[in-house]
Amino acid sequence: MGIETQLxxxxxxxxFVSLGYPVVMCAVLYEHxxxxxxxxxxxxxxxxxxxxxxxxxxxxxxxxxxMYTDLAxxxxxxxxxxxxxALTDRSVPISVGPWxxxxxxxxxxxxxxxxxxxxxxxxxAFGMAFRGGPTEHTFSEAILLIxxxxxxxxxxxxxxxxxxxxxxxxxxxxxxxxxxxxARDIHDSVLQVLALVQRRGxxxxxxxxxxxxxxxxxxxxxxxxxxxxxxxxxxxxxxxVRELxxxxxxDAVTVAxxxxxxxxxxxxxxxxxxxxxxxxxxxxxxCPDGTRAWLLLxxxxxxxxxxxxxxxxxxxxxxxxxxxxxxxxxVAQSIEGRIRELGGKTIITSTPDQGTEVEMRVPRxxxxxxxxxxxxxxx
Amino acid sequence: MATLVVIDDHPIWRDALSRDxxxxxxxxxxxxxxxxxxLTAIGQMRPEVAILDLQLPDRSxxxxxxxxxxxxxTEVLVLSASGESDDVLEAVKAGARGYLVKSAGTAELLEAxxxxxxxxxxxxxxxxxxxxxxxxxLATAGADERRPSLSERETEVLRxxxxxxxxxxxxxRLYLSHRTVQNHVQRTLSKLQLHNRAxxxxxxxxxxxxxxx
Numbered sequence: 187m188g189i190e191t192q193l194x195x196x197x198x199x200x201x202f203v204s205l206g207y208p209v210v211m212c213a214v215l216y217e218h219x220x221x222x223x224x225x226x227x228x229x230x231x232x233x234x235x236x237x238x239x240x241x242x243x244x245x246x247x248x249x250x251x252x253m254y255t256d257l258a259x260x261x262x263x264x265x266x267x268x269x270x271x272a273l274t275d276r277s278v279p280i281s282v283g284p285w286x287x288x289x290x291x292x293x294x295x296x297x298x299x300x301x302x303x304x305x306x307x308x309x310x311a312f313g314m315a316f317r318g319g320p321t322e323h324t325f326s327e328a329i330l331l332i333x334x335x336x337x338x339x340x341x342x343x344x345x346x347x348x349x350x351x352x353x354x355x356x357x358x359x360x361x362x363x364x365x366x367x368x369a370r371d372i373h374d375s376v377l378q379v380l381a382l383v384q385r386r387g388x389x390x391x392x393x394x395x396x397x398x399x400x401x402x403x404x405x406x407x408x409x410x411x412x413x414x415x416x417x418x419x420x421x422x423x424x425x426x427v428r429e430l431x432x433x434x435x436x437d438a439v440t441v442a443x444x445x446x447x448x449x450x451x452x453x454x455x456x457x458x459x460x461x462x463x464x465x466x467x468x469x470x471x472x473c474p475d476g477t478r479a480w481l482l483l484x485x486x487x488x489x490x491x492x493x494x495x496x497x498x499x500x501x502x503x504x505x506x507x508x509x510x511x512x513x514x515x516x517v518a519q520s521i522e523g524r525i526r527e528l529g530g531k532t533i534i535t536s537t538p539d540q541g542t543e544v545e546m547r548v549p550r551x552x553x554x555x556x557x558x559x560x561x562x563x564x565x
Numbered sequence: 566m567a568t569l570v571v572i573d574d575h576p577i578w579r580d581a582l583s584r585d586x587x588x589x590x591x592x593x594x595x596x597x598x599x600x601x602x603x604l605t606a607i608g609q610m611r612p613e614v615a616i617l618d619l620q621l622p623d624r625s626x627x628x629x630x631x632x633x634x635x636x637x638x639t640e641v642l643v644l645s646a647s648g649e650s651d652d653v654l655e656a657v658k659a660g661a662r663g664y665l666v667k668s669a670g671t672a673e674l675l676e677a678x679x680x681x682x683x684x685x686x687x688x689x690x691x692x693x694x695x696x697x698x699x700x701x702x703l704a705t706a707g708a709d710e711r712r713p714s715l716s717e718r719e720t721e722v723l724r725x726x727x728x729x730x731x732x733x734x735x736x737x738r739l740y741l742s743h744r745t746v747q748n749h750v751q752r753t754l755s756k757l758q759l760h761n762r763a764x765x766x767x768x769x770x771x772x773x774x775x776x777x778x
Contacts, residue, residue: 378578378667379577381668388670388671406668409646440689441691444695444698444701480729482694483694495729
């Protein structure tokens with residue numbers, strides 16, 4: 187049930203209950219009424235209109251015509267009450283009381299702040315004009331009516347917006363559930379078949395092995411797609427480095443990482459991933475075909491480390507510094523430069539014919555208080 | 566050669582696996598497709614090795630491992646297409662002896678079966694990364710003096726496994742014997758499993774769950 191419906195119900199209850207005021211007043215002061223026959227008729231008319239208007243609001247929503255009539259009837263009741271509820275022994279007739287606010291509330295809920303204020307002002311103006319001018323009583327009544335229109339209109343808007351957001355969040359979470367279900371299904375069917383094709387292909391050899399290799403690549407890609415955490419985390423300026431590195435995994439690249447998200451500010455995570463990518467590019471460009479590479483991601487609370495190791499030909503001692511000195515920036519710039527910019531350091535170890543190991547360590551920026559409890563395990 | 570039970574809910578995959586294992590000289594005692602069947606088959610046939618998929622239709626592979634507990638003589642090798650690292654870590658903590666992804670080659674699989682049958686842990690680089698991460702998490706998770714930790718040597722060995730070195734290469738690099746490397750790896754796993762069991766028992770006692778219940 188929407189917030190508007192609930193408010194409408196509450197207003198309906200209020201309008202009927204508030205009729206009690208003129209009823210009680212008339213009963214108490216019955217002997218002093220100037221028009222003892224007309225007074226009950228006016229109150230009865232107000233009750234009939236309240237029922238009719240409320241019924242229409244429930245059935246057809248806030249129809250413009252009914253709302254105008256509602257306001258007109260309320261103003262009419264104010265005018266009529268000066269005569270119908272007049273007392274023989276007092277100069278001021280009985281007022282219709284808080285019932286006046288009913289129409290103002292309806293306008294505020296249906297139309298927001300502005301219309302709420304307008305409705306409040308209209309009713310107050312009638313009161314002031316026909317019930318003895320700007321006295322203390324009519325003045326405070328006017329303020330209360332206008333304030334009611336303003337506040338109720340404002341809070342209704344807030345409520346409706348919150349409701350909207352809640353609905354969107356629910357829709358998003360339903361979409362995520364659906365995606366998880368799809369992921370399970372893909373996992374149970376497609377991935378199994380792809381893995382099987384890869385396996386049998388390799389066993390048969392020849393062209394089939396090529397098919398198997400392709401199936402294997404697709405399996406890895408699809409798996410990283412459906413196990414991606416990105417859609418489970420709201421964007422908060424942080425990224426899970428596992429997700430970025432996971433995309434680099436493939437036939438020749440194996441990724442090892444913790445089970446829990448390794449979160450870094452987006453920019454830092456992106457730079458780190460870019461440095462890792464250039465380290466891998468380096469392996470591809472300078473090592474013979476069939477060279478494999480391994481990535482290890484480690485979360486050490488105050489820093490994040492990525493190690494890239496390959497089983498290629500290795501780099502001869504001095505080659506890197508030479509290249510940098512020659513102005514060929516390659517590794518120095520794209521890996522070390524990026525990491526240095528993040529305040530981290532790079533250690534390159536290499537032995538000819540035994541592959542190369544590039545270790546990149548990036549400090550984790552001090553997290554703001556309150557944002558650090560984001561449960562490294564909660565996924 | 567080992568006696569085996571294969572647990573996987575995909576008949577085609579199961580058959581292909583079973584054929585490869587039989588061709589390599591192993592004896593496949595049974596192929597089952599769900600957790601209930603797995604527990605029955607392992608309980609009655611007492612195979613040396615069970616090859617277990619983590620995603621089963623009735624209960625998860627992790628649940629099967631928990632149910633088996635430590636009394637069983639069967640070593641479990643998890644073979645899963647799962648990229649869900651949490652599942653893999655839970656499976657290993659619950660007592661699995663090793664883990665391979667389904668895309669692993671036949672030779673790799675056969676070697677893993679033999680090693681698991683011999684009681685050795687089978688670590689892929691991916692699993693080593695998960696185990697390293699788990700120890701780090703335990704180290705920062707709070708002040709529990711009973712939590713396990715890695716020795717410097719164990720960390721070093723695990724990091725090398727995680728970056729793709731074979732035990733032989735690690736042994737050569739650290740001037741250790743192959744057996745010693747094997748033992749280091751083994752110990753990182755058994756410490757985690759022991760801790761996990763202790764936690765489960767503690768949880769059970771705290772929540773008044775009787776062992777027999």
